[in-house]
Amino acid sequence: MPDHPIASAPGTALAGQLPVSPNNPCPFLRALVANGYVGGDVVPLSQLSEIVGDASGQTGLGKKKVRVATWMVAVIANGLGPARVLKSATSGAVLDQLRNGPLDKHGGGSRILDATAKVHDEEIDRLASFGKDCKNPTGGIETGLTAKEIETFMAANIKRDGDAARWYYPILMKGEWPVLLKILGKGEGEARYLSVAEVRTLFVERRLPERITARLPKPASP
Template identity: 50%
Template sequence: MAERSPHPVSPNNPCPFLRALVAQGQLDNRAATIGDATRAIEQMAATGEGEPQLPGLAIRLIALLANGLGPGALLDNALNGVRLNKLRDGPFDKKGVGSRILDARGRVRTAELDRLAGFASRKRTATGGHELGLDADELAAMMDANLARAGDRARPVDRQLMNGEWPVLLQVMGKEGKRGRYLSVAEVRSLFIDRRLPARMRKRLGKPALSR
């Protein structure tokens, strides 16, 4: 059976993982209560290989802070939820210091995906096959290169923000290869271009939350 067309995703949501959850119908494009957002992220993460467990308290804190650090923004998020269509330019937006795969209008820059693949190497899968992938060391090298590329634009916090993205994506989406866990370059491309998490994860999850 063919999969349903993805739900629309705001260009002001720059997080590829959250964009996929919105496209799959796990989260609303506009806003989600902190509890709903936390549950959706935890449930999706647990479908990865080894059933990764993300810290719920940390997810809740990030959701609370995601739209701004002022008292009004914090109160609004606490009462009304995180606004997924207003994450760009928020506290966790690196403002072009990161991978630059998504531009300010939410469009994919394929040249940056090709650059990402340049940090990858051939990985041997658990079943004996091979594919291009990025392990923890290669992701660290890519993040360091992103920071160096930004030059004076980089802030001290940007490298820490990167640590909350790619290593977590490795934990959630990574595959266990013969020599350790890695991110499949093909699956990362699909995450950005198709706004779709791997079929192996979607199959374990079941029905989208918005259609239940």
């Protein structure tokens, strides 16, 4: 028997959730779609940036910065052509059509989620191997990665990809794991860490921690 839950086939829905297209390669966005916080089709950038801002737990200027950063990434997510960027800016991002877009590494990098949106549990175990024992603010010890370990992990991913890695992959990665650390991280300052257990839940079960969902508006029913 496997030690961890196995994800359903790409494009299917888990119990109590909405289906998520395999053409949405972002685990955080997949969780938002699966749990009804946003649709998989056209999502206005104002709505998307507001939800990410809420999830971050930031307030005031900090939240505004998160929203602006989210908008700037989302406006090019479906394509870099002037017409596509204008359409994204005025209508929204199409989350079900992010695959093969400018931000897609085609299963490269961590390799946790491959190009068909299949979750590879052994790659989450590999992620854990870069972590360390971290003190949970609510009590106990768990395996996690601070910003330092995340940098080491991303560098190792680039090295493993070899010639398949593109020059811009390190730039894309800056908008992935470090951002997850900001949103899902526990603790403060240099001690802030990304829980491997929560990463596993995010990828495999498409669920966000309760402390994050408590910040979000009520989702649509599956």
